[in-house]
Amino acid sequence: MARNKIALVGAGNIGGTLALLAGLKDLGDVVLFDIVDGVPQGKALDIAEASPVEGFDSVLTGASSYEAIAGADVVIVTAGIPRKPGMSRDDLIGTNAKVMKAVGEGIKANCPDAFVICITNPLDVMVGLLQKYSGLPKNKVVGMAGVLDSARFRYFLAEEFGVSVEDVTAFVLGGHGDTMVPLIRYSTVAGIPVPDLIKMGWSSQEKIDQIIQRTRDGGAEIVGLLKTGSAFYAPASSAIQMAESYLKDKKRVLPCAAYVDGQYGLNGLYVGVPTVLGADGVEKIVEIELNADEKAMFEHSVNAVKTLNEVAAGLPD
Ligand code: TXD
Numbered sequence: 009m010a011r012n013k014i015a016l017v018g019a020g021n022i023g024g025t026l027a028l029l030a031g032l033k034d035l036g037d038v039v040l041f042d043i044v045d046g047v048p049q050g051k052a053l054d055i056a057e058a059s060p061v062e063g064f065d066s067v068l069t070g071a072s073s074y075e076a077i078a079g080a081d082v083v084i085v086t087a088g089i090p091r092k093p094g095m096s097r098d099d100l101i102g103t104n105a106k107v108m109k110a111v112g113e114g115i116k117a118n119c120p121d122a123f124v125i126c127i128t129n130p131l132d133v134m135v136g137l138l139q140k141y142s143g144l145p146k147n148k149v150v151g152m153a154g155v156l157d158s159a160r161f162r163y164f165l166a167e168e169f170g171v172s173v174e175d176v177t178a179f180v181l182g183g184h185g186d187t188m189v190p191l192i193r194y195s196t197v198a199g200i201p202v203p204d205l206i207k208m209g210w211s212s213q214e215k216i217d218q219i220i221q222r223t224r225d226g227g228a229e230i231v232g233l234l235k236t237g238s239a240f241y242a243p244a245s246s247a248i249q250m251a252e253s254y255l256k257d258k259k260r261v262l263p264c265a266a267y268v269d270g271q272y273g274l275n276g277l278y279v280g281v282p283t284v285l286g287a288d289g290v291e292k293i294v295e296i297e298l299n300a301d302e303k304a305m306f307e308h309s310v311n312a313v314k315t316l317n318e319v320a321a322g323l324p325d
Contacts, residue, residue: 012036013076013256015053015119017111018086019048019070021237022127025244026084027055028069032250035255036081039068043087045072046090052320074114081123082251085138087111088128090238101130101316104321108134112141123254123289124193125247129183132313133320136278142321146267147289153184154263154280155246156239161190164219168211169199180263182309183303184278185227189222189305194296255288262296271295272306279313304315 014030015021017044027038040048040054048070069076077083088104089187107128115124115138116210119214126135135151142149157163166173174175179194192202197210206213230239264283268274271293272281282294298306 013038013039013079014043014251015080015083015122016086016087017077017083017114018049018128020086021042021240022086022244022247023048023084023241024051024055026086026247027051028058029244029248030057030251030265031040031059031064031068032062033252034064034066035248035252038069039066039072039076040070041072041077042070043072048072048131074118075271076158077114077121078118080119082125082254083115083119083122084125084127084247084251085111085128088134090129099261101133102323103184104128104222105137105320106132106133106135112143115142115144117207120186122148123182123251125250126151127243127247129184132265132278132315133316136267136317136322139267139278146269147290147291149291150283150285151184151278151280152243152247152250152252152283153265153267154180154188156243157184157188157190157223157226157250158263159242159246161195161219161223164222165195165202166199168215168219169197169205178281180280181282182306183279183313184265186224187303187305187309187312188224188280189309190219191296191298191302192216192291253285254287254289259284259286259291264290266290266293268293272298274310277310277313279310 014036016026019040027040030038038261042048050277052068052070088107128134128139131151131153139149158180161178162176166176177196179190179191182189251301265278265280266283267278283290284292
């Protein structure tokens with residue numbers, strides 16, 4: 009049986025880390041693609057040279073032409089530019105929207121049966137454009153943000169409670185970052201919801217509120233420390249978990265930017281919701297009942313996504 013093929017469009021910080029993780033986890037052969045010639049080839053060779061030490065047999069190649077992604081089973085897209093000082097969000101949308109057009113067309117022509125994970129920001133808008141330009145079924149195109157946001161939330165909660173990160177689960181909804189909606193009544197330590205842990209004296213509401221804010225600002229905290237770029241290790245781990253659930257048909261329940269049509273009273277947009285990811289891509293959207301506070305936070309988040317979608321819709325094609 010042939011190995012799976014994973015195409016990484018964008019060979020920057022996240023792309024390179026994705027390639028290394030795909031190798032370490034034996035997920036399949038990897039093609040790194042970038043418009044900057046030499047970088048994808050150099051990173052692929054560097055990681056291939058680690059393979060004898062690490063003991064994986066994936067074939068890693070780098071390319072600057074879209075034919076190289078032909079027949080990919082999974083495509084993870086990080087291509088684009090990150091925000092620089094002095095740039096407006098509209099500038100970022102304009103540039104990255106053009107990138108999504110090129111990437112979407114490249115996917116359509118070369119690997120229309122792939123499962124596509126978008127990482128490029130602003131995530132909820134870019135994933136919608138990628139689906140539009142690739143023409144792939146909506147269940148086969150998703151965005152990565154919720155796994156990262158909930159991983160950050162889990163990490164901070166584990167630190168606060170003094171327990172293993174493995175025993176902390178977190179449930180998040182909504183757009184990426186600032187407007188993320190953490191559902192603390194569905195976030196647990198070994199099944200015990202956070203509000204109960206507060207009652208048990210393990211933490212206080214104030215402390216949990218601070219953790220929620222730190223999670224929402226998680227990306228900015230890393231940018232502030234790195235100064236020259238944004239987070240890449242945890243984003244790459246998060247996307248690999250999604251790819252693995254698809255390739256191995258694990259049916260993990262993971263929060264993704266998925267196309268919502270009917271659920272949560274929404275029609276026809278990409279936004280962060282819990283999903284079941286398996287061999288059919290997004291196999292189910294998990295719809296839970298929200299209380300009034302949660303509903304208000306979710307609406308705020310959805311409105312932020314809609315506003316950016318309108319900006320994107322007004323761009324020249
Ligand atoms: O949670 C999330 N979704 C995110 C998103 C978390 C962290 C970072 N997030 C976003 O991912 C970030 O704002 C960026 O939009 C992407 C990629 O982040 P990365 O840190 O990997 O950025 P780099 O290092 O600048 O890499 C981007 C690469 C770079 O090598 C460019 O040459 C390439 O993209 N690029 C392209 N490749 C192919 N095709 C085109 N058109 C193209 N344009 C740029």
